[in-house]
Amino acid sequence: xxxxxxxxxxxxxxxxxxxxxxxxxxxxxxxxxxxxxxxxxxxxxxxxxxxxxxxxxxxxxxxxxxxxxxxxxxxxxxxxxxxxxxxxxxxxxxxxxxxxxxxxxxxxxxxxxxxxxxxxxxxxxxxxxxxxxxxxxxxxxxxxxxxxxxx
Amino acid sequence: xxxxxxxxxxxxxxxxxxxxxxxxxxxxxxxxxxxxxxxxxxxxxxxxxxxxxxxxxxxxxxxxxxxxxxxxxxxxxxxxxxxxxxxxxxxxxxxxxxxxxxxxxxxxxxxxxxxxxxxxxxxxxxxxxxxxxxxxxxxxxxxxxxxxxxxxxxxxxxxxxxxxxxxxxxxxxxxxxxxxxxxxxxxxxxxxxxxxxxxxxxxxxxxxxxxxxxxxxxxxxxxxxxxxxxxxxxxxxxxxxxxxxxxxxxxxxxxxxxxxxxxxxxxxxxxxxx
Amino acid sequence: xxxxxxxxxxxxxxxxxxxxxxxxxxxxxxxxxxxxxxxxxxxxxxxxxxxxxxxxxxxxxxxxxxxxxxxxxxxxxxxxxxxxxxxxxxxxxxxxxxxxxxxxxxxxxxxxxxxxxxxxxxxxxxxxxxxxxxxxxxxxxxxxxxxxxxxxxxxxxxxxxxxxxxxxxxxxxxxxxxxxxxxxxxxxxxxxxxxxxxxxxxxxxxxxxxxxxxxxxxxxxxxxxxxxxxxxxxxxxxxxxxxxxxxxxxxxxxxxxxxxxxxxxxxxxxxxxxxxxxxxxxxxxxxxxxxxxxxxxxxxxxxxxxxxxxxxxxxxxxxxxxxxxxxxxxxxxx
Numbered sequence: 180x181x182x183x184x185x186x187x188x189x190x191x192x193x194x195x196x197x198x199x200x201x202x203x204x205x206x207x208x209x210x211x212x213x214x215x216x217x218x219x220x221x222x223x224x225x226x227x228x229x230x231x232x233x234x235x236x237x238x239x240x241x242x243x244x245x246x247x248x249x250x251x252x253x254x255x256x257x258x259x260x261x262x263x264x265x266x267x268x269x270x271x272x273x274x275x276x277x278x279x280x281x282x283x284x285x286x287x288x289x290x291x292x293x294x295x296x297x298x299x300x301x302x303x304x305x306x307x308x309x310x311x312x313x314x315x316x317x318x319x320x321x322x323x324x325x326x327x328x329x330x
Numbered sequence: 331x332x333x334x335x336x337x338x339x340x341x342x343x344x345x346x347x348x349x350x351x352x353x354x355x356x357x358x359x360x361x362x363x364x365x366x367x368x369x370x371x372x373x374x375x376x377x378x379x380x381x382x383x384x385x386x387x388x389x390x391x392x393x394x395x396x397x398x399x400x401x402x403x404x405x406x407x408x409x410x411x412x413x414x415x416x417x418x419x420x421x422x423x424x425x426x427x428x429x430x431x432x433x434x435x436x437x438x439x440x441x442x443x444x445x446x447x448x449x450x451x452x453x454x455x456x457x458x459x460x461x462x463x464x465x466x467x468x469x470x471x472x473x474x475x476x477x478x479x480x481x482x483x484x485x486x487x488x489x490x491x492x493x494x495x496x497x498x499x500x501x502x503x504x505x506x507x508x509x510x511x512x513x514x515x516x517x518x519x520x521x522x523x524x525x526x527x528x529x530x531x532x533x534x535x536x537x538x539x540x541x542x543x544x545x546x547x548x549x550x551x552x553x554x555x556x557x558x559x560x561x562x563x564x565x566x567x568x569x570x571x572x573x574x575x576x577x578x579x580x581x582x583x584x585x586x587x588x589x590x591x592x593x594x595x596x597x598x599x600x601x602x603x604x
Numbered sequence: 605x606x607x608x609x610x611x612x613x614x615x616x617x618x619x620x621x622x623x624x625x626x627x628x629x630x631x632x633x634x635x636x637x638x639x640x641x642x643x644x645x646x647x648x649x650x651x652x653x654x655x656x657x658x659x660x661x662x663x664x665x666x667x668x669x670x671x672x673x674x675x676x677x678x679x680x681x682x683x684x685x686x687x688x689x690x691x692x693x694x695x696x697x698x699x700x701x702x703x704x705x706x707x708x709x710x711x712x713x714x715x716x717x718x719x720x721x722x723x724x725x726x727x728x729x730x731x732x733x734x735x736x737x738x739x740x741x742x743x744x745x746x747x748x749x750x751x752x753x754x755x756x757x758x759x760x761x762x763x764x765x766x767x768x769x770x771x772x773x774x775x776x777x778x779x780x781x782x783x784x785x786x787x788x789x790x791x792x793x794x795x796x797x798x799x800x801x802x803x804x805x806x807x808x809x810x811x812x813x814x815x816x817x818x819x820x821x822x823x824x825x826x827x828x829x830x831x832x833x834x835x836x837x838x839x840x841x842x843x844x845x846x847x848x849x850x851x852x853x854x855x856x857x858x859x860x861x862x863x864x865x866x867x868x869x870x871x872x873x874x875x876x877x878x879x880x881x882x883x884x885x886x887x888x889x890x891x892x893x894x895x896x897x898x899x900x901x902x903x904x905x906x907x908x909x910x911x912x913x914x915x916x917x918x919x920x921x922x923x924x925x926x927x928x929x930x931x932x933x934x935x936x937x938x
Contacts, residue, residue: 335711336673336674336711337708337709337710337711338673338674338710338852338860338862339673339674339860340858340860342858377854377858378854379854379856379857379858380854380855380856380857380858381854382853382854383852383854384876405876405877406875406876406877406878407876408876409876420858422858566873566874566875568851568852569850569852571708571710572702572705572707572708573702573703573708573710573848573850574849574850574851574852574865575848575849575850575865575867575895576849576865576872576873578895578899580899580902581898581899581900581902581903582903583903586707601881604879604881
């Protein structure tokens with residue numbers, strides 16, 4: 180499905196981007212659809228796209244010896260995931276699977292990085308949003324860890 | 331001499347039913363010997379004859395005065411004895427004590443409730459109170475997290491709330507089991523999926539200290555102001571009267587000045603999350 | 605405020621008669637110093653006046669160490685306590701704020717307060733650790749106590765502060781108004797002399813408010829240093845006129861026993877799950893000073909420390925809080 184500036188404007192993640200910046204992202208984006216219980220990618224897969232969940236629910240987790248699917252979190256509508264595609268070594272830290280039928284916005288990470296190098300304002304905005312998502316995810320994970328360690 | 335009110339003497343209440351919520355949590359249904367009224371968020375000191383007393387926030391509706399429900403988690407000496415009790419015996423109640431939730435201050439607003447673990451007990455009482463005045467509220471959102479699906483008490487509550495006008499309820503667990511098909515992650519992750527107008531809402535946080543700390547931090551990050559966040563502090567409450575000194579938290583007596591505080595009141599006090 | 609006088613012989617005689625209708629306690633010398641004793645007729649001539657101070661405070665007259673708070677009790681005879689130093693009178697003011705707070709009046713405390721006539725005694729002289737004036741308390745009572753008693757050259761002078769005090773004074777048939785102004789001058793001279801002794805002995809001791817600020821800012825090393833000698837015996841809290849934390853213990857039949865407790869004891873803050881925020885000794889040690897000088901002043905009008913110095917006298921580890929405060933006041937503010 181073709182992605183336009185207007186499609187992106189409806190997504191909370193792209194709140195404060197200018198029209199020009201939205202056009203850039205639209206050109207690099209694709210919308211993908213998944214059925215129930217479809218694996219989007221596995222832990223340690225090489226990733227090429229950074230994604231935003233548009234509709235549905237995804238589950239994410241890790242694998243350990245003996246147990247393939249340890250369910251650690253849920254990705255809700257509007258949330259960013261697969262950010263590892265933007266940073267070397269571009270390897271996923273978790274597996275992601277659809278819980279319900281899902282629609283995601285996929286952005287080509289290599290091309291996104293090129294745009295980031297070209298435009299500092301765009302770069303700062305985008306990296307800040309990615310950093311904030313990772314920071315929240317880290318905070319929540321620490322909380323989850325504390326809960327397991329305390330009464 | 332004792333025709334005057336004796337603040338140390340408990341009122342008798344008959345234990346009529348014991349409901350098993352989970353392996354470690356039971357709800358006690360009590361009928362006090364005279365009508366007992368409380369504001370949601372206030373607590374009582376519940377005693378077992380000759381064993382001891384402990385503070386609890388009732389989990390029943392404040393609109394019902396002939397009976398009282400108290401949800402008790404088995405954690406220590408007194409609660410262990412409580413868990414052995416059978417219906418028919420008498421228990422002692424002192425109270426109600428403290429400052430409860432100022433429900434009138436929520437009129438005209440959206441109410442976001444962040445709950446964790448056993449914090450759902452006082453929250454259930456608050457939800458009953460809010461249901462009673464729902465015409466005056468914009469909407470009520472409950473976000474609740476438990477460690478595992480088995481740790482969630484009052485499971486039927488969520489479906490019922492989702493069928494009630496103006497109420498939404500979301501659940502998450504830290505660790506899922508095979509049957510669980512809902513959200514996984516700590517309760518703050520549920521804040522990613524709700525729609526709320528921060529300027530026109532209040533946030534209520536109730537649960538274990540770890541959860542209250544992380545919950546408050548996330549709410550502040552979202553844009554909530556200190557005075558919009560209501561916290562229910564559980565401290566070592568003993569006499570309930572602001573006298574015995576056990577619940578002192580800085581210059582506050584939690585039993586008298588709380589247990590409900592706004593974050594604005596507490597932010598200068600050290601060690602509130604311990 | 606009025607002064608009345610009575611020859612000591614007449615005072616002693618009437619006191620003996622009063623034993624039939626009042627229970628009388630007074631400060632009496634004993635082998636260790638002096639303390640409150642229940643008075644019998646033969647004790648009356650030996651009552652100690654104007655010498656600071658009794659070893660224990662007034663606290664346990666109004667808050668017994670153990671008390672059943674759910675049982676009926678009869679009122680009993682009215683009580684008179686003679687020879688209370690002003691520091692103890694002022695200490696009662698904090699107890700009144702805590703126990704008679706209108707919302708939850710402790711009826712046992714309230715009855716004891718109503719039932720007791722307090723006769724203060726001006727301090728003519730000081731003990732080694734007295735520092736009441738550093739915290740704004742005078743070594744003689746002009747309010748708080750119903751009466752103040754001074755033994756001057758075998759004449760008992762009474763300073764009458766309240767109507768209850770006036771009524772009590774009028775029980776004595778030989779009582780007269782003081783007309784000789786030189787007597788009042790003599791008393792005031794002695795009061796000034798005591799004040800001077802206090803000023804000299806407590807030079808450089810920071811006042812109550814400053815102490816609160818110093819204690820709040822203090823770093824952990826000073827608490828570790830001074831608590832090294834502490835064994836958590838709780839003597840300081842037990843003897844202190846204003847420390848009143850207690851436990852409620854359940855007895856069969858839903859009876860409750862109120863028993864004095866101390867934040868210095870391990871486990872004071874321990875909760876059912878096992879956590880204890882005051883687990884470490886130096887934290888418990890610090891907690892008491894924060895409570896007395898920083899938190900209680902934020903909540904109550906009365907001072908939470910009367911400067912009586914008994915905690916210094918009672919400490920098994922010989923910890924002197926005034927040394928601690930002096931050291932804090934010398935530290936540079938960064």
